[in-house]
Amino acid sequence: MLPGLLRSLDEHPRLVLEAPPGAGKTTQVPLALLEAPWRGDGRILMLEPRRVAARAAAGFMARQLGQAPGETVGYRIRFESKVSARTRIEVVTEGILTRMVQDDPTLEGVAAIVFDEFHERHLAGDLGLALALDVQSQLRPDLRIVLMSATLDGEALARFLDAPRLTSAGRSFPVTVAHFPARREESTTAQLRRCITEALEKHPGDLLVFLPGQREIAQALAALGAEGAIASDIQVLPLHGDLSVDQQTAALSPDPQGRRRIVLATNVAESSVTLPGVRVVIDLGKAREPRYDPNSGFSRLETVAISQASADQRAGRAGRVAEGWAYRLWPQSQRLEPMRTPEIAQVELAGLALELAAWGSDALRFPDPPPSGAMAAARELLQRLGALDTDARITPFGRRLLALGTHPRMAAMLHAPTLPGDTALACDLAALVEARDPLRERSDALAERWQALAAFRSGRTPGQANRGALAAIDAAARQWRRRLRCEAPPPADVPAHHLGDLLAHAFPDRIARQHPADPRRYQLANGRMARLFDDSVVFGEPWLVVTELRFESRDSLVLRAAPVDEARLQRDFPERFFEGDVVRWDAEARALLSRRERRFDRITLESKPAGRPDPALAAQALTDAVGELGLDALPWTDALRQWRERVRCLREWLPDLGLPDLSDETLLATRARWLQPAFDGKTRLDALDEQTLGEALRSGLDWSLRQRIDTLAPRRISVPSGQERPVTYALGSAPVLAVKLQELFGLADTPRVADGRVPVLLHLLSPGGKPLQVTQDLRSFWLNTYPEVRKEMKGRYPRHPWPEDPWTATATHRAKPRGS
Incomplete structure (x- = not known):
């Protein structure tokens, strides 16, 4: 190798x-x-x-x-x-x-x-x-x-x-794989203990047990530590990323006393590390992997089934030093996905979007490109956080967030405080938001969780809280303080709204105001609506910042929130408050509405009728209406639609011309550039006439290019009868020329467009206008098909010429005179 x-x-x-x-x-x-x-x-x-x-x-x-x-x-x-x-x-x-x-x-x-x-x-x-x-x-x-x-x-x-x-074939020994079935109504822990006992009896060497996470490792340690579960001369060791260096070294090294070992590991042991002496692998087939959680706005670890590739990798651990055995604790009938799904396809991408902005380009080559929808949502969030400007370029504040090396939401909150005590409180909140819920009972008040943390630090653990979860949160908060070099201790007591004042910097899109007509509903800064539980602890608060939501079809459900002070919002986010005239399209009335509004982001604080709309605002509102209604809302004529198709066809046939993209998607995406000027001075959609629309569509083309379009893709073609007949264009198809057969006598070759590169598709019609033949090879038609057509049609249309020699006959669009 x-x-x-x-x-x-x-x-x-x-x-x-x-x-x-x-x-x-x-x-x-x-x-x-x-x-x-x-x-x-x-x-x-x-x-x-x-x-x-x-x-x-x-x-x-x-x-x-x-x-x-x-x-x-x-x-x-x-x-x-x-x-x-x-x-x-x-x-x-x-x-x-x-x-x-x-x-x-x-x-x-x-x-x-x-x-x-x-x-x-x-x-x-x-x-x-x-x-x-x-x-x-x-x-x-x-x-x-x-x-x-x-x-x-x-x-x-x-x-x-x-x-x-x-x-490379490598150096591996054969591994016997078996599925170890669970008994009826048997818990996973009991099944695992039974499998370990059987493996110890049947096979030599150490055992490596794959478990999803630390919680399952702790449960397995307790089960194996029970009296009589395993022999006392067998060493049981955990292995995961949060252990101390000494503990990790012990798991990765042979026992100094030569005892058999059982290593309970997360998928950290799946690859790259060698565990000496392992002859048996026991695999639960689960792992903790990040998944985007829309409720929290973060990617969080979820317990999921592993892929077949991971199962094979894990089983291979048993064959490194000698013949081995692998036990799988899932049914043999269960089918696993062949390969692991890339994280880029299933996690939140704000951190990636910020990294790409710092790099200065998002045109990088990824094995699997980031989903466009997730990237758009990530950039919108980063703009709200102040990490990107309106052109999606990284700001100086965005670079500060990136340097902190955590999720941009948390970094924005950790950078917000100006006082050491507030920084310590922000560290608490970062730890709380990212942790599993320490409360055993449902509550939508984030303040109750922080108060439980404060009580834990003073030596008291509230009855409804989990002491282990609080200890982990306290440790995470200490780590945050160390990273920020914050020497101030966390406060012992603060008003509930002070938590929200800080959290607003992490969740600017989830700042919410109570609905004036329904006190259980809130309008979020991102424009969506949310509602409270019937027994909500935060009911009655005029402003909230929501850290966790359950998205539902109508209103989202607030799972966790803290009150926030409006005066603090005005101090910290003055640029997000707006007061002025707003003109928008009313889809039901099909008319413009002009209002004088006061808003915070997309939350309407006050709205009253305004006078005649500002022309610029009206033009923008009508342009936005087309974005909602679609291009069919515009006054298209057949001639204008055909002009557009001619341009689209030429763009495909002659790319060197440099013609603009007139697809629906591009026209809608660029409507502010070409359409909005056409609405200048107008207050109704139907005030736009076909001529103005045509000029708007042609606005990106100079006079010479417009002339080239008419030459290269003519609207009409002269035929031998002396008449001009229309050509119909459609992107992806040949241009169609429908013409009576008698009008083409004497014409040997099929007419062409696009500088002779594209033959038209001839629809040859009978004198009555019925299709006789469709062809792009007129010469072949005269030679091979016309005699049959003449024989059949001559009796049906006796007043029209059907010469034996169509090559020399005179083309005509008229019937023969009566009596001739």
């Missing part, structure tokens, strides 16, 4: 490497690249999706060189770094790579980037690859890029990268 890899990278700057678990991809490839002649003195960056794997891989490679991490091999992960001036291999996590590329787009001193376990398809990994490809194509053609995995679609990725694909 390694010689072929080095040869390939000598000849080509990109490579896709497929090799099974145990083949040595993670720890052997970077070391081999140290010897590559193209490396010079440049560093090799290896991207690892998980912190545990990054630390373990760096440690293993350093030991192979007889060194400690931080010398030739080092690593950088969040809040921890072991690198030096001597380091030539840096193992980094995904967010670190993004920051490195953003901070130094030339990647000076970097010779290669290796993307390990790319099959996991994390959003940050896809972004890192897109940035690296852009750097390689624009600034660093010498930069090497390697993608590695055991279960990726190597052929598709190789095509995407235009790169060679290298496959």
Whole structure:
């Protein structure tokens, strides 16, 4: 594998490497690249999706060189770094790579980037690859890029990268896979304990158990710790990303006393890390993966079924040192998705949109492009946060948010306070919003959750709160304070609206005002409506900021909110308050309404009738009405529709002409440019006449180009009878010329348009106007088909000429004189 890899990278700057678990991809490839002649003195960056794997891989490679991490091999992960001036291999996590590329787009001193376990398809990994490809194509053609995995679609990725694909058989042993069925009404924990007991009895070696998350690991630890569950000489260890370094090292190392081990792990153990002695894998078939939660506006971890590729990867862990066994705790009849769905297709994209704005281009190449709808929503949010300007360019404040390395919502709130005490409170709120609910009973008041946190800190845990959840929130808030270098302690008591005043900076789209006619309904700043529970704790508050919503068909349901002070909104968001005349289209009345309004964002605070609408506002409102009603609301004539089709056809047939795109989508998207001036001085849709509409459509064409259109796609064509007959155009079809057969006598070849490039489709008609033949080859018709047509039609239309020789006959549009 390694010689072929080095040869390939000598000849080509990109490579896709497929090799099974145990083949040595993670720890052997970077070391081999140290010897590559193209490396010079440049560093090799290896991207690892998980912190545990990054630390373990760096440690293993350093030991192979007889060194400690931080010398030739080092690593950088969040809040921890072991690198030096001597380091030539840096193992980094995904967010670190993004920051490195953003901070130094030339990647000076970097010779290669290796993307390990790319099959996991994390959003940050896809972004890192897109940035690296852009750097390689624009600034660093010498930069090497390697993608590695055991279960990726190597052929598709190789095509995407235009790169060679290298496959290695690796060193693996056979693994026997079996499904371990649950008994009737048996809990998952009981099924797992029974499977572990049976595996310990039947098979040698250590056991690796895959569980979705820390909660399930804790439940399994408790079940296995029960008296008599397993032998006392068997060591049971957890393995997940939030453990201390010592605890992770213990799980990744053989037991010093030689005891058998059971390692209870999240999917952190699925790839990149080696657990010595494992002969048995037990897999629940579940994982925590991020999914966009529209209720909260964030991507949150959900427990989901793993893909078949992940199941195969996990089973392969049992065959690294000898023959192994894998038990799957789901029915054999259950079918898994073949590959993991890329995160970019199912998470919230505000962070990605901000990164692309900071890069200065969204024209990057992604293996799976970000969904356009999700990106539009992300940019709209970022503009509300003040991170992007109206042209979607990053602002100085947006760069400050990006530097904080968290979701832009949270970063905006954490940057909002000017007093240390408020910063500490913002840290509490960031921890609360991102955590699972610490309350056991339903309540829509976020203040109750913060008060439970304050009580926990004073040594009291309210009865309706979960002490473990509060401890985790408290720890997360401390971490936020450390990151912000905030030395102020969190306050012990604050008014409820003070929480909302800060949260408004994270959820500007969810600031809400009580409906004047219905106190349980609220209008949100984004224009939507929401309602409260019947037993709402925040009922009666005139203003709220909503941190969690359940989207429903009519009004969304407020799940969690805090009151906010209107005076504070006016102080913090003065630019979002508006007072002035507004003209809008009333679809029911089919007329313009002119109002004098006072608004906060899209929340109407006051509205009363205004006088005659301002002409500019009226023109804009009529143009917006066309956006709602569609282009059919305009006064199209057949001639105007045909002119538009002629332009669209010529744009397809003769692209060098540079004709504008007149598709429905483009016309609607650009209506402010071409249509709004046509509505100048008008207050009704029907005041726009066909002539003005025609001039509006032609406004982007100079006189010479208009003349070229008439020449290249003529409305009418002269035929041998001396008459002009209309040509009908339609995009995607040949232009149609319908003409009586007798009018074409003497014409050998089919008429053409578009500078002779496109033959018309002749609809040859009988004297009565009925179709006789449709053809684009008139010569062939005269030679082969006309004799049959003449024989059939001559008796039916005796007063019209049917010569035997149509080539020399005189074309006519008239019948023969009577008696002739």
